[in-house]
Amino acid sequence: MPASSSALSDGPHRVTDQLRRPLAHPRLGVDLATTLDIVGAVLKWFSTAFAAPAVVALIAGESPWPFVLAGVAALAAGLGLDRLVADRDSEPLGPREGFLMIALVWLLVPAFGALPFLLSGADQLARPVDAYFEAVSGFTATGATVLDNVESLGQGLLFWRQLSHWLGGMGIIVLAIAVLPRLRVGGRHLLQRELPGPTEIERLGATVRETARRLWKLYVGMTVVGILLLAGTGWLGLDPRMSLFDAFAHATSAVSLGGFSTQAESAGAFAPITQWILIGLMVVAGVNFLRLYRLIVLREVRAVSRDEELRLYLALLLIGTAIVASELFSSGAVHGFAGVRHAAFQTVSVMTTTGFATLDWTTWGALATLTLLLLMFVGASAGSTGGSIKVVRHLMLFRLARRELEIAVHREVVMPVRVSRVTIDEGALRSAVMFVLLYLTVFAVGSLARVIDARRVGGELGAFEALGAAAACLGNVGPGFGIAGPFGSYSSFSDLSTVLLSALMWLGRLEIVPVAVLLTRTFWRA
Amino acid sequence: MRVVVVGAGRVGRAAVESLHEEHECTVIDSDPARLQAMSQSFDVHVVEGNGAGREALQTAGVGDAELLLACTSRDEANLVTAMLARRLSRARTVVRTTDMDYLEAWREGDLDVDFMVSTELETxxxxxRVVGVPGTRQTDFFFDGEIQVLEFDLPRNAQLPFCGRPLAQAALPTDSRVVAIIRDRRRLVPGPQESLLPGDRVIVVASRHAARAWSRLLMQGERVxxxxxxxxxxxxxxxxxxxxxxxxxxxxxxxxxxxxxxxxxxxxxxxxxxxxxxxxxxxxxxxxxxxxxxxxxxxxxxxxxxxxxxxxxxxxxxxxxxxxxxxxxxxxxxxxxxxxxxxxxxxxAEVMVRFAHDPRTRQIAMFEDDRFEVLDITVRPESPFAHRRLSDLPPTTSTIGALVRDGHALFPEADLTIEPGDRVIVMVEAERAGVVERAL
Missing domain, CATH: 3.40.50.720 (NAD(P)-binding Rossmann-like Domain)
Incomplete structure (x- = not known):
């Protein structure tokens, strides 16, 4: 039924209603107006973030205008969306609007975040696709870079890259839930969606808004501790290269499990003590923040000591370190205690999907590189800032497999799948299976597309490199193998590949589902 | 003793069945058909009405009652009945529940009732207990399981060494005593000349160790x-x-x-x-x-x-x-x-009706649809049986299975005497339970 006829037949007040809802269509199942209203509100708030790099640029004697202009653009876009759809504060935010809003926010925020890169006229980020890639990599806390020479960037831009990690790590929307009164209704769904991995937000025993605030407080607290620890090594003379700026840069990057560094050699530029501190920060940031909150703030030791995900997470870190170390020691690449540090650092960095490096792992033997590639599929814990599949999903799938094997023999047996003594409901199991399937599908398509595109532009790309780039971007790890290794960059990739990998990072951060549902026809139908 | 029983369901009926001969029972229920069935079977007063209401309770004379059993299948109604009875009378209250949370709350003293019993948990x-002593039909524990009362059928086809021999000469497991033999639905008093025959139903009072020995004999081999x-x-x-x-x-x-x-x-x-x-x-x-x-x-x-x-x-x-x-x-x-x-x-009912007995009776076990009961009674100093040897007691239908003295279980021998303060584990016919209680 056409919109006009229904409006006419329903009388005059229906006409005005239609006028106030220009984006509503009778056959459209998604409330676009409400969605855009909230996206606008998030953008308005996001625009304030540009003030920080502008101040840093001023202090460093650089031009603050790229940041000011980008901030104004974001504010204008936010206000524009607000104006466009009038006041829709009373509309509840349903699941469909939630999915669409998350997908849009994570597309638009990097778009405005890329503006300072373009406006500053830095040669390495002059092409819009490169600038957008860098911004997506920043906000998704991936850490993949197109910069060949990171140290030539101004302080303002370097600061902005690190800040984008930090804002995106815990989640812009989690922050929005904490501050926007508008998101009180429907916020639970959003929080569940944006916190990576399947995790129980109820357990913090507070309102959604309070939960979001507590998460951010813990996140800020951890960052401050990280900055103090790192800056302390500089002040005490343990690491002469560690300035306050670098302490901020690396603490934010480690806590958000991002991977951007201000140094071309990444963490390799710093002293061993600094590298150990970074290992510690990454390991802690890779734990479920809800559990961390219970342990640190509520002092509930049992909430953590009984957590099977945490145990498996730590065990996998140890096993990974042992395998990598055995390869490194046997090949003679490293010696003594420093070797243990290097093995632990790369293992922790890759499995938690951070992407720091102290050595170029690209040159290592097959056992170590394959281990790192596989660890890219493990990821950190659910409810942390890390990407990839997450430890708890592996745990759930293994328990599911054990149950199915049991049923293969004992047809009538009823066996709930338990993780940490809690029964996982069948819906959560189904969505874990579906997620892993989608994840591997996107990974397969992404790596194939990468190879095809490399062939198209006339280059030859090794299979391992193609797999590495797709896994590193989809898993929000950052550096892959070959030219895109930890000390290399993605700058030599074609525009198409750059866009493809940006999309993988976006999909990886959103855990695919909010994007995948947009592709179903019934999502849009009334 | 005046007893008010609320609920004429199966639990209420079982309670009345074991109480009606000795005590004056009044049954409250909202279903006239069930009340009629009850009054036809037993000599009890019936009151039709809501047992969780003041009116019915007062009509039933709860003010003069000494014991109130709330045994409907509805937990909350039972609790309200007990609360009202607390205000309306000095009767002791026993409440049936199906909810383990209520049982827990009562154990911790948060529910003001004298006793709470769960059908599910008792079952x-x-x-x-039966699983613990395989081969028996029913097993009850006295004195924390140190004394066990076993009821079982002697297998018809098995060759048991003691069958057919007088009890005085049969080699029964030590520390055990046969307290009843039921043959063709009639109870025989197990005097020394009586003997066990295949197919008999037997009730034995035994020590923990002897109970296992009986179980092995009945299951024909060691089987846990x-x-x-x-x-x-x-x-x-x-x-x-x-x-x-x-x-x-x-x-x-x-x-x-x-x-x-x-x-x-x-x-x-x-x-x-x-x-x-x-x-x-x-x-x-x-x-x-x-x-x-x-x-x-x-x-x-x-x-x-x-x-x-x-x-x-x-x-x-x-x-x-x-x-x-x-x-x-x-x-x-x-x-x-x-x-x-x-x-x-x-x-x-076995647990509930204990409150209708003499306070010296710690526990009751019922056998054969409450035709027989095993009681755990403490002997009072002025009892005519105090200081008497077991072998000198006049022959009655009751049989003493064991004594508890100074924290030890003693099994009857001819020269064992009954002392004041002893706990006597005695097998009685249900209708004689009051007589035995008064005598001891």
């Missing part, structure tokens, strides 16, 4: 039950599972309802749960249910229980226990070869 404990197949996961089945798992017995639970099976599997990580009817021989074989050392049938439907029990028996489960729906079903299950039957209302 589960009864199953657990450590693997139970439980059919039916309703409230009773859930309670049985919990009690057996606590005793570290392996439990395999068979439940026909998918949703219930799922919930059971979630709440018991120690038990293995199957979604099956239990009626397919192929399932029993495939899952090695037939290899279980015991099977317990606690489904909601007696025909299902009977069918599944016979099927299990046919396929060679050595020991079967059925939870009865109706007390009268015991004969049918007996005839079908089921080894033990547990009667939930009787188990509940």
């Amino acid at each position: 589960a404990n009864a199953v657990s 039950i450590n693997d139970v197949a439980l059919f039916g996961g309703g409230r009773v089945g859930t309670a049985i599972t919990r009690v057996l798992l606590d005793r570290e017995i392996r439990v395999r639970l068979i439940e026909a309802d998918a949703e219930r099976a799922r919930r059971l599997a979630e709440s018991f990580s120690g038990a293995r749960v199957y979604h099956a009817t239990g009626f397919e021989p192929e399932f029993l074989r495939r899952e090695r249910i037939v290899g279980a050392t015991a099977a317990v049938f606690a489904m909601r439907d007696r025909t299902r229980n009977l069918y599944a029990a016979v099927l299990a028996k046919v396929h060679g489960v050595p020991f079967t226990i059925a939870v009865l729906e109706q007390p009268g079903d015991a004969d049918v299950f007996d005839a079908a070869g089921v080894d033990s039957t547990i009667n939930p209302p009787a188990e509940t």
Whole structure:
């Protein structure tokens, strides 16, 4: 039924209603107006973030205008969306609007975040696709870079890259839930969606808004501790290269499990003590923040000591370190205690999907590189800032497999799948299976597309490199193998590949589902 | 003693059955048909009305009553009845509940009732006791299990060394005493010249050690039950599972309802749960249910229980226990070869009616539909039996099975004397329980 006829037949007040809802269509199942209203509100708030790099640029004697202009653009876009759809504060935010809003926010925020890169006229980020890639990599806390020479960037831009990690790590929307009164209704769904991995937000025993605030407080607290620890090594003379700026840069990057560094050699530029501190920060940031909150703030030791995900997470870190170390020691690449540090650092960095490096792992033997590639599929814990599949999903799938094997023999047996003594409901199991399937599908398509595109532009790309780039971007790890290794960059990739990998990072951060549902026809139908 | 019984259901009926001869009972229920059935069977007053209401309680004369038993199947109604009785009279209150949370609250002193009893838990404990002494029909624990009262049938086909010999000369397990022999539904007083015959139903008071010896004789070999197949996961089945798992017995639970099976599997990580009817021989074989050392049938439907029990028996489960729906079903299950039957209302009433007895009576166990009772009574100093040797006591229908003195269990020998303060474990005919209590 056409919109006009229904409006006419329903009388005059229906006409005005239609006028106030220009984006509503009778056959459209998604409330676009409400969605855009909230996206606008998030953008308005996001625009304030540009003030920080502008101040840093001023202090460093650089031009603050790229940041000011980008901030104004974001504010204008936010206000524009607000104006466009009038006041829709009373509309509840349903699941469909939630999915669409998350997908849009994570597309638009990097778009405005890329503006300072373009406006500053830095040669390495002059092409819009490169600038957008860098911004997506920043906000998704991936850490993949197109910069060949990171140290030539101004302080303002370097600061902005690190800040984008930090804002995106815990989640812009989690922050929005904490501050926007508008998101009180429907916020639970959003929080569940944006916190990576399947995790129980109820357990913090507070309102959604309070939960979001507590998460951010813990996140800020951890960052401050990280900055103090790192800056302390500089002040005490343990690491002469560690300035306050670098302490901020690396603490934010480690806590958000991002991977951007201000140094071309990444963490390799710093002293061993600094590298150990970074290992510690990454390991802690890779734990479920809800559990961390219970342990640190509520002092509930049992909430953590009984957590099977945490145990498996730590065990996998140890096993990974042992395998990598055995390869490194046997090949003679490293010696003594420093070797243990290097093995632990790369293992922790890759499995938690951070992407720091102290050595170029690209040159290592097959056992170590394959281990790192596989660890890219493990990821950190659910409810942390890390990407990839997450430890708890592996745990759930293994328990599911054990149950199915049991049923293969004992047809009538009823066996709930338990993780940490809690029964996982069948819906959560189904969505874990579906997620892993989608994840591997996107990974397969992404790596194939990468190879095809490399062939198209006339280059030859090794299979391992193609797999590495797709896994590193989809898993929000950052550096892959070959030219895109930890000390290399993605700058030599074609525009198409750059866009493809940006999309993988976006999909990886959103855990695919909010994007995948947009592709179903019934999502849009009334 | 004036006793008010609220609820004329199966538990109420079982309580009245054991109380009506000695005490003045008034039964309250809202269903006239059930009241009529009650007054036809027993000499009791009946009051039609809401037992959780003041009016009915006052009409029933709760003000003069010494004991109130709230035994409807509704927990909250029972609790309200007890609360009202607390205000309206000085009667002691006994409340039946199905909810373990209420039981817990009462144990911690948060519910103002004198005693709380759960049918499900009493049934589960009864199953657990029988499982502990396989081969018996019923087992009751006295003195924390140091003294056990066993009821069993002597197998007709087995060659037991003591059968046919006078009790005085038969080599029975030491520290045990035969207190009743039931032959052709008639009770024989087990004097020294009486002898046990195959097919007799026997009640024995035994020490913990002797109970195991009896079990070995009856099961014809050493057999400990450590693997139970439980059919039916309703409230009773859930309670049985919990009690057996606590005793570290392996439990395999068979439940026909998918949703219930799922919930059971979630709440018991120690038990293995199957979604099956239990009626397919192929399932029993495939899952090695037939290899279980015991099977317990606690489904909601007696025909299902009977069918599944016979099927299990046919396929060679050595020991079967059925939870009865109706007390009268015991004969049918007996005839079908089921080894033990547990009667939930009787188990509940057994605990409830203790309060109608002399306060010196610590515990009561009922046998044969409450035709016989085993009492645990403390002897008062002025008792005519004090300082008398057991062999000098006049012959009566009551039989002393054991004494507890200074924290030790003593089993009757000819020169053993009864001292004031002793606890006497004595087998009586139910209608003579009051006489024996007064005498001791």
